[in-house]
Amino acid sequence: MTDDSSGFQAGQTGLVVLIPEAEPVVRTWRERLDPAARAGVPAHVTVVFPFLHADLIDDGTRAALGELAARHPAFDVRFERCGRFPGVLYLAPTPDTPFRRLTDAVVERWPEAPPYGGKYEPVPHLTVGQVKDEAALDEAEAGIGPSLPVTVHVASVDLVVFSGTEWRLQASFPLGQPGVTGQLDGTAR
Structure with a gap:
């Protein structure tokens, strides 16, 4: 059972890399065409969704996420082109290997949380x-194309939680910084 028309459920979580540099390019299109944007999720690349239910995320989980993120260096990525899945338009990151490594590391540590439920x-x-x-x-692809590329320095992985009405940023885990376990934050907006 879902709590709203987006299909998200209260307590769902995700691990994402926020891409604020892309907002000027994609915001208008995302607000119109992406249910996640209407639920408060900023432009991002998903690491794992859904992750553990919010009730299962405690200080130990946050510490483990901080340690995992610290083992991965920060990196630069460019969004130079659009891509498609059936019914989905997206920006493709180059390189995508650092994102894949993060996903693989999370799945290795939490096999009960496969990306997209497997x-x-x-x-x-x-x-x-x-x-x-x-x-x-x-139309969106044609509108976005002239504004590419977008270049980004990725320095953290973020834990977002669905409140039942919107997604909120719960914690941020710096990449390549041992000993940092995640900072609590406000909303994902």
Whole structure:
């Protein structure tokens, strides 16, 4: 049972890399075409969704996430082109290997939380739109193309939690910084 029309459930969590540098390029399209954006999720690349239910995330889990993130160096990535899955328009990160390594490390540590519930093979991407209207996705792709590339320095992995009405940032875990266990924060907006 879901708590809202987006299909998200209260207490669901995700591990994401926020990409604020992409917001000027994708915000308008995401607000129109991506249910996650309407639920308060900023532009991001998913590491693992869904992750553990919020009730299962304690200080030990946050410490383990901090240690995991600390073992991975910060990195630079470019979003130079759009890509497609059926009914989905996304920005493709180059390189995508650092995202894949983060996902693999989380799944190795928490095998009970496979990406997308094990339904899909994880492919690093920044969702722009998720609708059945291919013409709307074509329009978005044409509108975004001239604003690319977007270059980003990735320095953290973030834990987001769905409150029942919106996604909120719960903690941020710096990459490549041993001994940092995650800082609590406010909303994901």
